[in-house]
Amino acid sequence: MSQLLIRYSRILEIIGDIVKVQVPASEDSSSQISFGDLALIEGSTDNQDVLPRTAQVILLKGEEVSLQVFSGTKGLSTHSVVRFLGRPMEVTFSPNILGRAFSGTGSPIDGGPSLADEPKIEIDGPTVNPARRILASRMIRTDVPMIDVFNSLVESQKIPIFSVAGEPYNQLLARIGSQADADIIVFGGIGLIFDDYHFFRKTFEDAGVSARTTMFVHQGSDPTVEALLVPDMALAVAERYAVNEGKRVLVLLTDMTAYADALKEVGISMEHVPSNRGYIGDLYSQLARRYEKACDYKGAGSVTILSVTTMPGDDVTHPVPDNTGYITEGQFYLNNGVIDPFGSLSRLKQHVIGKVTREDHSQIMNTLIRFYAAAQDAEQKQSMSFDLSEFDERVLKFGELFHERFMEISISMPLEEALDLGWQTLAECFKEEELLMRQNLIDKYFPKQVAAENA
Structure with missing residues (x-):
């Protein structure tokens, strides 16, 4: 110093x-x-x-x-x-920060010993040289079927969860953090109430992952400006773990809309001329500087960023989700307590589906979504009192089974088990020739006994 x-x-x-x-x-x-x-x-x-x-x-x-x-x-x-x-501002980085929780200024808030004498690193450094980045090619398994099967999370990806107030986005984020096959979890909470902070901490402890988790938490009662430090601290620590120790790091951030609101409040104090809906004119740049920390390093580890972005009034054109959508590589849309397959997108999933996952992954994903879309259409016909065909009845049955077996965020299963369940669900509702899938995959994976029992 x-x-x-x-x-x-x-x-x-x-x-x-x-x-x-x-x-x-x-x-x-x-x-x-x-x-x-x-x-x-x-x-x-x-x-x-x-x-x-x-x-x-x-x-x-x-x-x-x-x-x-x-x-x-x-x-x-x-x-x-x-x-x-x-x-500049520094944050503690040593093996002793694992299992610990810190405030927006980097001070311990978990009642543990002080780490004042531990080594420190600067926060908010430059993004990584693009020459050191490699193409994303590894999957982060979350055991959440609507993610692993339909919109796989890929190492080095930056992707938000779009949702609205009242939805269980924090429960989903905590479940992913507890089940993801990452080496290190770095959590950044912005504007959390104490109950949310306690929920995340207890969830990580109960899942047995707290020993490889570091938390940076800005609570709603803390000064607003401290919210601006949380993403930078979390990402600085994550980057150091990835580069120096070769770790696969998953960064969880909630809520980036609260971060943008803090930027707006500080901008007002600085008498900056507001831009769209009162937000600062460089909102895109401020968000991009943080999200661009996501990277798969050549010869080292990786940083993957999964954030929550709440949409006031469920308005996707709101400045925060609107700018976020241009920066990130897709989104998970959490609506009515489930991950909506039609509003969600992972732009990097093609790098892993069928390449590092099972050969039938792409076919089963597309077929399940095709029949679920047909089930939505059949529901609309039913609600308008149109006659339903025998095929429509089977499609409706499939829609109910799909929702029950895959869409609830409380459901947890490995990817291979989810793929097998997809085949079983198809067999309970449809015949082989109705699937319109590659015959070699049908011969290998289609459970003919289940189909015969439901014929």
């Missing part, structure tokens, strides 16, 4: 969690202040009861330096003293 650069500087104004400081350009050390550097704001000589506050340089404009105060500005005055530390 560099020595403190003491600046008894004049505080110009305090707006929200932003402190604007005048740093005379004539002072020799003013040139050493850089964007992203940390500072300490302390009480004046007549107000020593105010504890030092950590802040970060977020704007340099001539002699005016804007600082973002992580723990809020309550109790500070324009007579406070600012010290610039001459280094």
Whole structure:
């Protein structure tokens, strides 16, 4: 750590969690202040009861330096003293962070011992050189059939869960984190209530994965600006595990809409001109800088990002999901408590389906979706009191079985078991010649005894 650069500087104004400081350009050390550097704001000589506050340089404009105060500005005055530390924000990185939970400023919140003396790394570094990235070719199994079978999660992928308030997106995210075959799980929670934080922690502990999990949590009662650090801390730790230790890391982030709202709030304090619906004009760039940390490294590990993006009013044109859709490689659409197969998409699944998975994966995936779409049409005909054919009746039966056996997010099964169940479900409802699938796969996998029993 560099020595403190003491600046008894004049505080110009305090707006929200932003402190604007005048740093005379004539002072020799003013040139050493850089964007992203940390500072300490302390009480004046007549107000020593105010504890030092950590802040970060977020704007340099001539002699005016804007600082973002992580723990809020309550109790500070324009007579406070600012010290610039001459280094950017850092996060602890050592084997001892596994199984631990930290706040938005990197302080332990789990009652465990302090890690102040452990090695630290800078956060929010540059993205990886594209020359070091390799084409995604490995699957992350989640044991969630609607993901593994229909929209496989691929290492180095960046993909959000689109949902709305009230949907069980946190339950889905926790289930994936508990069941995914990743080496390390890095969790970043933004704007969580305590019950949600406790739920994630307990779920990871009950599943036996907490020993390979690190959590960074910003709770709703914490200062808003601390929410902005959580993704950067989580991704910095994930990147170091992947590059230095060759680990397959899965990063879970919830909720990126809360992150964007924090950006908006800080932008208002900075008097930035708002863009679409009040969000900052560089929202796309801010989101992309985080999502582009997803990478499969040549000769090392990988970072995969699975996030939650809530859509206010179920509006996919809202600035946050709209910008996210241009950055990420598909989405999982959680609607009415299930992953909607028609609203979901994994643009990288073709790199693994049938290549690292079973030969029938592509055929069974497409056939199940084709008949489920037919079941939706038959339901519409039924609701409008049209006559249903015998085939329509069987299609409706298939739709019910498909929903019951595959779509509930509480269902957990390995991919191969899900593929076998798909064949069984088809056999219970349809004849071989109705499947329109490759005959060699039908001969190998179609359970003829099940079909005969349901004929």
